[in-house]
Amino acid sequence: MDPKHTLENHPIDFDRFGNQGAAQAQNLRDSGIPNDNILIANREDSYAVDAKSRGFKVEHDFGKAGAVADVLFLLIPDQVQPRVFNEQVAPSLKETATIVIASGYNVFYKLLNFQLKQDVVMVAPRMIGSSVRSLYEKGKGFPCFVSVEQDGSGNGLHTALALARAIGATRAGAISSSAREETAMDLFAEQALWPNIIMLFREAFSVLKEAGCSDEALCYEMWMSKEPAEIFERAAEDGFIQQLKHHSSVSQFGQLSGALALDGVATRQHFKDILYNQVLNGKFCEEFSKIEADLEKDGSDNPLNELYRKSEERNRTAQPRETENAETG
Ligand code: NDP
16 A cells, blocks of 8 residues: 555545546546446555545455456556556456556557457546546546557547547547657657756756846746746747747847757757657666666655755755856856
8 A cells, every 4th residue: 555645644635536547537427427337446545535435436456346347547657557457457357348548658668468359548638637627627628649559349449539528638639649659759758858948947047146146036037936837828829939929029039039049959969869769769668667666665765756865965066167257158
């Protein structure tokens, strides 16, 4: 049992029994799937209690849940799916069951064992569970990738679209994709794009601090004002370039001429290296599989805790570099 949410640690004061699981189960029910036809498989802990308190039937034995499922939504964290699905669910699963994945990772890397007659479909919302639920409640759709990864029945696309509809994704936003495309884009964003954005903010902070700007002013200017969040909001509506028109002429001139002056060659090479030599060739997956079980450990034995510690340490010890040219640039 995950110690984070034992019954003792967590009174039922949160709206979740799985980020996606809680949202999708409630959306399915509100779309008219009879409650008797929905079974939540969850270990015996506060999440299971939460699901029961919302009127769902709950099964703690994953093998028993698998045995009665015609459609199985595999909504547990990606890193535990191979272990849990292959060992506890797959052996009892009907040979004609449909397996629904919300992420391409384990299918693209071929880590799950399916039978030939089973359908494997991807219905992958592009947002966190609370938004999947709240947008559904507002009668709106949400961006979602849909694909058929294995068409055992020959009817996989109809099933995938029906399930996407039942969780609310086809009201707007569902598009055709694939496990490969979803995994490539997801891991690329996580391992190439966002690390660069974090690095850019860190370096910008450091250079401006060297030039005499205060920590407080920098925090306000760079993110606490939420200006970056607003820029991304507007970019989602208008595109990155067109949203510039909401800014002053000085800002537009600086941003456009600055962006044109950067050739991006080194960045492109770095991005390609990560995409081809880390993501698409399976190297990251292979390395991550070796440490995956350690993510459930406490303290410094957990590699994720260590990465947080090192990042904090780096921020604390980041020394301004040479300052002699700070004024003249
Ligand atoms: P969560 O981290 O919310 O975990 C979901 C459930 O997994 C929990 O209820 C937990 O139950 C159970 N669980 C965790 N570890 C184990 C284990 N070892 N054995 C059995 N059950 C376990 O998952 P998400 O909802 O974030 O992710 C589910 C899927 O959805 C993934 O494929 C993910 O990539 C995808 N997805 C996630 C998004 C997100 O925003 N989070 C967005 C789009 C897709 P308990 O510990 O109580 O047993």
